[in-house]
Amino acid sequence: MNAIMNFSPIVLAFLATLFTWFVTALGSALVFFFKDVNQKILNSMMGFAAGVMIAASFWSLISPAIELSDELGYNPVIPTAVGVLLGGLFIRFTDIVASKIHKTEEKEDSYNWRRMFLLILAITLHNIPEGLAIGVAFGALNFGYTPAAFAAAMSLAIGIGIQNFPEGAAVSLPLRREGMTTFKSFMYGQASALVEPISAVIGAYLVVYIRAILPYALSFAAGAMIYVVVKELVPESQSNGNEGLISLITLIGFIVMMVLDVALG
Numbered sequence: 001m002n003a004i005m006n007f008s009p010i011v012l013a014f015l016a017t018l019f020t021w022f023v024t025a026l027g028s029a030l031v032f033f034f035k036d037v038n039q040k041i042l043n044s045m046m047g048f049a050a051g052v053m054i055a056a057s058f059w060s061l062i063s064p065a066i067e068l069s070d071e072l073g074y075n076p077v078i079p080t081a082v083g084v085l086l087g088g089l090f091i092r093f094t095d096i097v098a099s100k101i102h103k104t105e106e107k108e109d110s111y112n113w114r115r116m117f118l119l120i121l122a123i124t125l126h127n128i129p130e131g132l133a134i135g136v137a138f139g140a141l142n143f144g145y146t147p148a149a150f151a152a153a154m155s156l157a158i159g160i161g162i163q164n165f166p167e168g169a170a171v172s173l174p175l176r177r178e179g180m181t182t183f184k185s186f187m188y189g190q191a192s193a194l195v196e197p198i199s200a201v202i203g204a205y206l207v208v209y210i211r212a213i214l215p216y217a218l219s220f221a222a223g224a225m226i227y228v229v230v231k232e233l234v235p236e237s238q239s240n241g242n243e244g245l246i247s248l249i250t251l252i253g254f255i256v257m258m259v260l261d262v263a264l265g
Contacts, residue, residue, distance in 0.1 A: 013138035013204035016157040017197040023161040027168025028189025031176045042166040047237035047246040050229045051253025052159030060152040061222035065215040083219020088227040129224035130160045131196035135203025136221045142208045
C-alpha cells in the first residue's frame with residue numbers, strides 16, 4: 001500500500017483506466033473465438049455492474065461530495081444537486097448527438113462504413129463519463145488518502161471494467177457478423193475504450209489542481225453514472241427476459257460495492 005501512495009492520483013487514475021480498457025479488449029477478443037456470445041451471460045454482467053455503479057455513485061462520489069462541501073463552507077445541497085444534474089445532462093447531450101447522427105442512416109440491411117462509425121461512436125461517447133468518474137474518484141485521493149478511499153476508487157474502476165467487457169463484445173461481434181475481418185473487428189472494439197484513460201487523466205488533473213470544483217466534479221461523475229445505469233445498463237440487462245434473476249444479480253453487485261465502501265471504511 002505504501003508503494004501505491006508514492007504514485008500521484010493522476011497516475012493512479014490512468015493506470016486504473018488502463019485496466020478498464022484491458023477488460024474492453026478482453027470482451028472484444030471474444031471475436032477470435034465466437035461469432036456470438038450467450039446473451040444471458042452478458043446481461044448478468046451488465047446487471048452486476050449496474051448494482052456496483054449505483055452503490056459507487058453514492059458512497060464513492062455523492063457522499064464524499066457532501067462531506068467536502070461542508071469542509072469548503074458550501075451548502076452541500078447546491079454542489080451535489082448541480083453536479084448530479086449536469087452529469088445527467090452531459091450524457092443526455094451525447095445521446096442526442098448520437099441519435100441525430102443515427103437518423104442520417106437510411107440503410108439497415110447491408111454493412112457500410114457509416115453503420116460501423118455509429119456503432120463505435122455510441123460506445124465511445126458512453127465511455128467518456130466513465131473515465132471522468134474514475135479520474136475524479138482517484139483525484140480526490142489528493143486531499144485525503146486513506147485505504148478505504150483507495151478501495152472505493154478501485155471498486156469503481158472494477159465495476160466499470162466489468163461492464164466494459166460486454167461493451168467490447170457489443171462492438172466487435174456485430175462488426176464481425178457484418179463481414180469485417182476478425183482482427184479489424186477486435187481493433188475497433190478495443191479502441192472504443194481508449195477515451196477512458198484520456199478522460200480519466202483530465203478529470204483527475206482538474207480535481208487535483210482545482211480543489212474548489214471537487215464537490216461538483218464528484219457529483220457530476222455520479223450523475224453521469226446514474227444516468228448511464230438507468231438509461232442503458234438496467235434496460236439492456238433485462239431486455240431478454242429473466243428480469244427477476246438479473247434484478248437479484250444487480251442487488252448482489254450493489255452489496256459487493258457497499259461492503260467494499262462501508263465495511264472497509
